[in-house]
Amino acid sequence: MTWPPTFTAGHRGGSGTPMVCLHGFMETWRTWELVLPALEREHDVLAPTLLGHAGGPPARGGATGEDVIDAVERAMDEAGFGLAHLVGNSLGGYVALALAARGRARSVVALAPAGGWADGDDSFMSLSAEQERMHELAVAAAPHADAIAATPEGRRQAMRATVQDGASLPVELVAHTLRGVAGCTAAAGLAASARDGGWPLDAERIACPVRVIWGTEDRLLPWPSAAARYRRESLPHADWVELDGVGHAPQLDVPFEAAQLILGWTSR
Numbered sequence: 700m701t702w703p704p705t706f707t708a709g710h711r712g713g714s715g716t717p718m719v720c721l722h723g724f725m726e727t728w729r730t731w732e733l734v735l736p737a738l739e740r741e742h743d744v745l746a747p748t749l750l751g752h753a754g755g756p757p758a759r760g761g762a763t764g765e766d767v768i769d770a771v772e773r774a775m776d777e778a779g780f781g782l783a784h785l786v787g788n789s790l791g792g793y794v795a796l797a798l799a800a801r802g803r804a805r806s807v808v809a810l811a812p813a814g815g816w817a818d819g820d821d822s823f824m825s826l827s828a829e830q831e832r833m834h835e836l837a838v839a840a841a842p843h844a845d846a847i848a849a850t851p852e853g854r855r856q857a858m859r860a861t862v863q864d865g866a867s868l869p870v871e872l873v874a875h876t877l878r879g880v881a882g883c884t885a886a887a888g889l890a891a892s893a894r895d896g897g898w899p900l901d902a903e904r905i906a907c908p909v910r911v912i913w914g915t916e917d918r919l920l921p922w923p924s925a926a927a928r929y930r931r932e933s934l935p936h937a938d939w940v941e942l943d944g945v946g947h948a949p950q951l952d953v954p955f956e957a958a959q960l961i962l963g964w965t966s967r
Contacts, residue, residue, distance in 0.1 A: 704841075704878045706754025709747035709774070713739025716805070717783035718965065719775060720746040721791030723861070723948065724813070725834060725883040727753050729875055730788065733954035734961070741962060742784065747774045749791070751885020753878070761888035764898065768797045775803060784965040788948055789813050789920065790889075792911075793898055796934075800904040807909045808961045810949050811920050814898025817927035823897075826919065827890040833860065834886040841881035848874035860919055861948040868951060902933035909937040910964045914945030914952065938964070 709728050718738060722730045728746040731738075738744050750770035751758030758766065771794055775783060785804045787795035792812025799807045816823055840847060840857075847853040851866035854873045858865025865873060911934060913922045922941065923930065930939070940960060942949055949957040 704882070706748065706879065706882060708754050708756075709745065710735070711743070711745050711778065713742050713744045715740075715742040716965070717778070717780040718742035718744045719771070719780065719783045719785050719795075720744060721771065721785065721787035721794050722746075722749065722752075723789030723791055724830060724889065725752065725837075725880040725886055726789075726876065727755075727879040729872060729879070730948060731786075731950055732872060734950050734958040737955075737958035738786075738961065742965065745774065745778050745780065745783070747771060749794070751883065751889065753880075753882030758885040758888060761891065762885040763892040763896070764793070764797075764889065767885075767889070768794050768801075772798060772801065772803060784808070786810075786961055787812065788950060793900070796900055796902070796905065796909070799907055799909070800901045802904070802906070804905075804907045806907050806965055806967070807905070808912065808964050809909065810912045810957070811914065811917055811922075811925075811947050812911065812929070813893075813920065814900060815920070815926040815929035815933075816924070817931070820924065820927065822925065824894055827894050831887060831890050834880060834883060837877055837880035841878045844874040844877040847877065858951070861946055862952045863914075863916055863944065863946045865951075900933055905934075908964065908967065909934055910940060910960070911937050912940045912942060912949055912957070912960055914942045914947060914949055916944055917947045919947045 748755035785795035788810040792809035793814045854865040
């Protein structure tokens, strides 16, 4: 393939009520690729790549979580979405909740949203360091992404942080994901921002229905400790769904079940 690789800024397709799908840290909009056909049968779906991520709007200086949220809100405005069903995984789940607090959501489905650690739990500090290391490894591996993704064991190792068994994922999608992680220019800035300011959420301002989905085998944000603050304080009245044996990205691990859980919530 051509090097360096090129990335698209996002995807829009389908028809129906607006939906915005928000990916996780260092990923791209293509994390939703396996569920988009189902979602687009019922929704006008916008899946942007986040600020400072490969293909997304460029981050100027040290990007913060607020910068990412602002950029998604601008993308919604440009798409003509005043309100939308918001679906997000990991960082995208946090962004979806933050946008709901700004009054931009019809509903939220958050898959393992970041920011749910209990007060006093500094696990996010070690996670931040681990993710910066993952970025460094991806930068080194990216030129060899096609070869790595060509074997079941290569796919398994490349995706082990987010899914239970990456061997079953499409070869091209795994290669793209590796290159996307390497191309995230905001990785260091967002990691530093998270360490410095945490993940503030004005949950009292969230007035829409919220469903939270979490895999019991999540390696990045372990269940239930990484959800403690959300369960006890911020989102105790949300609809909580545990997925046994599923990892950090249900939309990749169990796309059929993930799509049904999303559509079951947005159709209420």
